[in-house]
Amino acid sequence: MQNTPDDLVIENLSIRFGALQVLNGINLNIAAGEFFAFLGPSGSGKSTLLRAIAGFGPKPAGRILIGGDDVTALPPWNRNVGMVFQSYALWPHLSVFKNVAFGLHERKVPRDEIRSRVNEALEMVNLSGYGERRPAQLSGGQQQRVAIARTLVVKPRVLLLDEPLSNLDANLRVRMRGDIRELQQRLGLTTIFVTHDQEEANTICDRLAVLDGGVLQQVGTPARLYDQPGNLFVAQFLGATNVLPVQVERAEAPAVLVTEAGTRINFPAAVSARRGALIFRPQSVQTRNADSAADGAVHLSGRVKNVEFLGSLIRYVIAAEKTAIQIEQSYRRGDRQLAPDAKVDLAITTDQMQFLPTEP
Ligand SMILES: Nc1ncnc2c1ncn2[C@@H]1O[C@H](COP(=O)(O)OP(=O)(O)O)[C@@H](O)[C@H]1O
Ligand SMILES: [Mg+2]
Incomplete structure (x- = not known):
């Protein structure tokens, strides 16, 4: 990305769970508006890194900057990031509307504004008219979109998606990744998408980081990593x-x-x-x-x-x-x-x- 300021800077980030070193000296810059992917096998530390950016998990060594501000010591709700979890984590007893409105109520946003922002967010994910349904009355893909709407409604600076498509069947996964990409482009939203699926990462992102064993192996565009892998792991993981x-x-x-x-x-x-x-x-x-x-x-x-x-x-x-x-x-x-x-x-x-x- 040319000349855009970095929205997210990760400096020498390390995380351990007790004696287990899970992330080791991660350095990464992600530009404003960039669609970035974390790609790696199960257990490589992708979720731990994403959660650290959102402010969850053990206290890391190193620094995280969002929009130029050091957020390393800030709690999740003061970081201006929105995270969509793999499990969606929707409230089953609340309507779609109330699920999406939840974060705005917590932020004490006035009622009228809540209504218009929720409707706007539902429209973004093509769910206008679904506000009164319960999550159980929606398909897996629709539930996924509610989870995304709920995150977008608070207008985060950085959108974090942890394997958001892994619960969907293959055809829907392909369609949804196109929809997510399209939405990201339309909003110009800095986005990190976590996946263990090389094809999914390659088709959706501008750049990606390959992780293995808590160590960042290589960062670049899909074509560059495919053509010039820095090591055997990257060469073999990318096809x-x-x-x-x-x-x-x-x-x-x-x-x-x-x-x-x-x-x-x-x-x-x-x-x-x-x-x-x-x-x-x-x-x-x-x-x-x-x-x-x-x-x-x-x-x-x-x-x-x-x-x-x-x-x-x-x-x-x-x-x-x-x-x-x-x-x-x-x-x-x-x-x-x-x-x-x-x-x-x-x-x-x-x-x-x-x-x-x-x-x-
Ligand atoms: N809460 C936790 N306590 C202890 N170990 C954990 C915890 N969460 C993750 N780990 C370990 O950290 C490593 C990376 O996990 P994770 O970030 O979930 O990987 P990925 O998302 O790439 O599959 C794994 O070895 C996992 O077992
Ligand atoms: Mg994970």
Whole structure:
């Protein structure tokens, strides 16, 4: 995001539950109006980080600034953030209207203003006319939208959403993520969306942070993290990838890398490690025929172990280099398929490969 002031700054944030270190030295800047995602496996610390921003959970080490103000010592209700919990946490005995109005009553907002703001919030989430219903009379997706309306009605500076779609079925999840994105854009609201689903994060956010073991692994746009993962964890978490372990025979450019099967690979860049892995995506592998044997490509040979026909593409597993290499080819009507057990030559251009060190 260009030249917009940061709405949220996290400085060297660490959190422990007793002896358990759950977040470790997190630094992060999120710009005003940005749609940001926290992505990571279960237990990586996403909820703990989100809750810390909202003011819940153990007292952290480090600082949290919202709109330039240090809020680290402030209680949740003085932070100007709105949080939507995974469970929705709606009051079952109150109407939709009263659920949404709740935070405004607590803030002693006058009655007339409550009415107009609640109606406005219900309209934002396409629930005008549902005010008198009880949560139990709504579908899961509608309940989710009530939870969002209830948060938006207090006009938070930062909207926090903790796995907001995980209770919905797959189709609705896809539709709701589009709706949330659309609403966020319309309101220009700084938003953090927590998910363990890489596709969900990629389709919805401007930038994301990948977390693992309470440590921030990498921050960037979805495409940048996919193309230039900083480590093996990020490479593998952001989609299928091939990992070919190599020894470094020569580190200076052009480097010489040797696979476990003894194949020597000339790699144009310099590398600074003794051991590492070459990583490349399945769609970057060509099955070789005479005219694709371009210069600057790595050639490997193997046998087809498995074929998955997926309609728009075919996914093969190739036994090669003492490992299994995944390849994907787009499929058009009438294209030829490789047969199981067929011998196949693979070509990967080195610009489609990245070296990641595993040992200094
Ligand atoms: N209240 C708590 N007490 C003790 N440990 C907790 C508590 N909440 C979370 N944890 C631990 O902190 C780690 C991160 O949890 P969490 O932030 O919920 O992860 P995520 O949201 O990424 O799944 C986990 O190991 C979890 O068991
Ligand atoms: Mg969680």
